[in-house]
Amino acid sequence: MNSPDYTPACLTLARLSARLGADPLLIQGAGGNTSIKEGRTLWVKASGLWLRDALARPMFAPVDLAEVRRRVAGGEADPVGPALQAGRAAPGLRPSIETTLHALMPHAVVLHVHAVEAIAWAVQPDAEQRLRMPLAGQRWAWVPYARPGLPLTRAVATVMARHEVDVLLLANHGLVVGGATPDEAEDRLNHVVAALRRPQRRAPAADLVALRTLAEGTGWALPTHERCHGIATDPAQLAQARAGVLYPDHVVFLGTRQHTAPQRLMHDDTALRQWLQSERQRGEHTPASLALPGRGMLVRDDLGEGAQDMLACLADVLPRLPADMIPVCLPDDEARGLADWEAEKFRRQQVR
Structure with missing residues (x-):
């Protein structure tokens, strides 16, 4: 496989990014982003691309x-677009919506992952x-939930004004780590996870x-990843899934709530098939x-790979929660806002 025409620093980042992107416990679909600072240039993952493909296609946009940083400090609505070094960028690359977060972090290498743990x-x-307790010994900080992009950057800036940190835990979102080199950042990420x-x-x-x-001929199919059925077969997982949306990428690919087939149809396959066809x-x-309580999960038969991976992410997160715990969910208005957000619509269009 031929690598894109990267600078040596970007090639090192690309190798690391491809490793991260191949691990579904760290990255799901087109989620997550990485960056490296090289002189005046910040090379950051482009929106909508899959980190696992970093050695197969141009992945990083130079800004x-x-x-x-100047435009963020000035409160500009779009501090990234005017800073794109268009002459050095591969055609069609749009910097990640998290570019301002990567610019704010002082580390040469920044890794933002949606680690299941x-x-x-x-x-x-x-x-x-x-x-x-688990993060004792790390320079870390907790960041209350904020919408990805500039709102999250401002929330991180508030935290970083009080603390020097290498690790950020983002409420209802994921994990950010920084390092002086790709090796240091990866090692820190592995230790934290x-x-x-x-x-x-x-x-x-x-x-x-x-x-x-049951699904044959109804327009529904079994999910690609078998572990997804646990969302429906485990009553605790199903209750937690129905509580609401846990993190932004879920909204982007799976919608604002977990739909469930009526319990009254679980023992009448003829009626259930008719209901599935109607849905x-x-x-x-x-x-x-669709969750079929006690039986398993079904997905639309045209569901894309990114959405399949995101459902598997939920199936990985839920069994790691205490069974009697109701998780903290995104407010309903935030979930609806994410679904209609222009930046996320663009990202959905890029996904295969």
Whole structure:
């Protein structure tokens, strides 16, 4: 496989990014972003691309670091677009919506991941206090939830004005680490994720043959990742999934709530099939996924790889939560706002 025409620093970052992007416990679909500062230039992952492809296609957009920082300090609505070094950028690359966050961090290398282990802490009540023990010894800070992009950057700036940090835990979002080199940043990331590791509950198995027979001809299918069925077969996971949206990327790919088939139909497959066919005919209002309580999950038969990966992320997060805990969810108006946000619509369009 031929690498894109990267600078040596970008090539090192690309190798690291490809490793991170291949691990679904760190990165799901087009989520997450990485960057490296090289002189006056900040090379940052482009929006909508998959980090796993960093060695296969141009991935990083160059922006003028000082210009981004100046425009952020000046309160400009778009501090990144005018700072893009267009003559050095591959055609069509649009810097990540998190570019301002990468510019704000003082580290040469910044890694922003949606690590499952971090999210499983970041959606818990009193998470900041709970995190003190596992993160003892790290220079870290808790960042209250803010919408990705400039609002999150401003929230991080407020925190960083009080603390010198290498690690940020973002409420209802994920994890950011910085380092002087790619190796240092990766090593720090690995140490933090290991410290945050949580036990997983086992979910009852789904009857895949019965589910496949039920879905046939209805416009629904089984999810790509078998572990997704635990969302429906484990009553605790289902209750937590139905509580609301846990993190922004869920909204982008799966919608603002978890849809569930009526319990009264769970023992009448004929009626359930009719209901499934009717739900599938709702066009753009058809949900991405359906939980069949006690039986398993179904997804639209045209669901893309990014959405499949995001459903698997939820299936990885939920069994790491205490069974009796109701997670902290995004407010309903924030979830709806994310669904209609222009920056996220652009990112959805880039996903295969």
